[in-house]
Amino acid sequence: MDSKQNILIKFGDRVREIRKEKGLSQEELAHKADLHRTYIGMIERAEKNITLINIEKIANALEVNIKELLE
Amino acid sequence: MDSKQNILIKFGDRVREIRKEKGLSQEELAHKADLHRTYIGMIERAEKNITLINIEKIANALEVNIKELLE
């Protein structure tokens, strides 16, 4: 993951936006999603090409539909 | 990817459904998406936990919005 892809930037921004709306820290979100603290940061910064299963985990932890993370 | 996850099954089914609607073979879709023929098969059979960038490639090749692959 060198040059950041547009879709990853959009996704990461959306995660951060909703996470803050819900008043969660990266660490709290990570715990709810059963993912690592630093990994959430990497996703928000578009440094990793997230897989579908983890997309779903984050959507569940944020209590939103997956589709809301992709618009 | 041993035990197939529900979301991957749903995604794979949806890809296959739309691919057939468009009258494409796996090989033709693979070519349009710049992915390998057998990989498309694996996705349709829910054998791989696809990443967001490849989700987008397939959506573009099928000429649908990503969200349509997730409903």
Added chain:
DNA sequence: GCTTAAACAACAGACTATAATTAGCATTAT
């Protein structure tokens, strides 16, 4: 205002697990 502390996030590096690519052959349609 200006500290200080604490919580939060960015970043680096090393490691492990697995996604992604590919070839070859078997099977199932049409």
Added chain:
DNA sequence: ATAATGCTAATTATAGTCTGTTGTTTAAGC
């Protein structure tokens, strides 16, 4: 018979985990 798909196996690339450190933001105290 041909085209399309399934399946196996092996390799390469990278997603995902984790520890530790550095930087930034926030809010309290004086």
